[in-house]
Amino acid sequence: MNGILPVVGITVSSSMHNGNLSSILNLAYSKAIIKAGGLPILLPSVDREAAYKSLALCDGLLLPGGDDIDPFFFGEEPVQSLGKVNPQQDDYEIGVLNEALEQNKPVLGICRGTGILNVALGGTLFQDVGSELKNYIKHHQEAPRSVPTHSIAVVENSLLHDITGRKTNLRVNSFHHQAVKSIPSALRPVAFAPDGVIEAVESVNPKQFILGVQWHPEELNDTPSRATLLEGFIRACHANKKRLQ
Template sequence: MKPIVGVSGYVMTKVSNNLLNFDMNIVPKELTDALKKAGVTPIVLPLSKAEEAKEYIDQIDALVLAGGEDVDPLLFYEEPHPKIGEIEPERDDFELALIEEAWKQKKPIFGICRGLQLLNVASKGTLYQDVSSYEKLEVNHIQKTPWKHATHSILIEENSWLSEALGTEQVVNSYHHQAIKDIGDAFRPVAWSKDGLIEAIESIDRNQKVMAVQWHPELLVKTIPETMKVFKQFVDLINIK
């Protein structure tokens, strides 16, 4: 039986032709397609109350945190930067509860973009609320070309799960204006852009099997097929007992 992977959903409001608004729980199709191709069965976890997180985690083998809105800076005790984007406190609360419960149950977690940032905050780390605050900024981290194209390179720590998948250098897409500032105490950085921003993290405790990337590998699968190795690496972590 294939592992069941819960993908945290988020709410998007749609305006129908008759101008009725309704909310949808969604995740990117490219993400669920990549997970299925890697050998798991993905299911969408609808945005819910924090107290319901345990019920969801009990029923899955691993958790994936998708991209999305900015992380609320109040979670790491900062006032909002003038360039802060849209936040969704209910999503923050639910996903933080999912992270806490998955951590307790030692179920693997894979974070993408916002997912990396929220994992870091959950572990007492902080964020640059906008990369313009980063003193050594030299790389464009908010690409204007389509997301299916890679736009900058990263260096990967040799002794890491990520390097087992991609080696020590890779090109990635980039669409984020928040980034890790102070690393959370449960993680270590394992990849960096050429200007030094952290592009991937992994749990220090290897029994926790948590990895996260700052880019969107699900959107590169068709143009850079080797990107699938990231998802297969995560599935390998799920299958290790």
């Protein structure tokens, strides 16, 4: 890519650190965006209007992993096995996502970010796949974060299929217990784990780069489920930058 590198806004959560309320984000996200050819800008959850203005400077949006999503946002009561939630962060990220869609920015959701994408557009989640599904595989691995531990089947003729080298099977890492359940009309499922859990969703509009993956490509080594996926996102951000110039 020539010219100024595309800028990617990454939403950041707030948490206590050394006695101070701090903005927290795994460094792997920023490193992965830089390696793929982009420049990261962090969007802390302190002021939604400020985030909207910052987003106007960005060429794409990345929604990272994090805590469970509060089932209030998809009309359910919490199950016993629901993990830690932060409804203020959920509300913030849903708002920033909707603004990104309004501004027609490319969007990539990772793990929790996929759930935010699905819920914001009207879908629901399994709050805990272990207690809500039968015959499920291990979706929260104990292997190192850089190690892929299970396979997924990728739907042909999808954005995910195209940007990962037209591969119909990938190996991915896995650190979740929530997962996509019902899908809104604006999205479609494009990858599945062997137990049927949805591993990726994307826009039904082929002209939009809106993609959510349940795994953590930023943590993997240079495999199609990491390198080409992130590079495809950065290409879409670069195309958006050129469109607006």
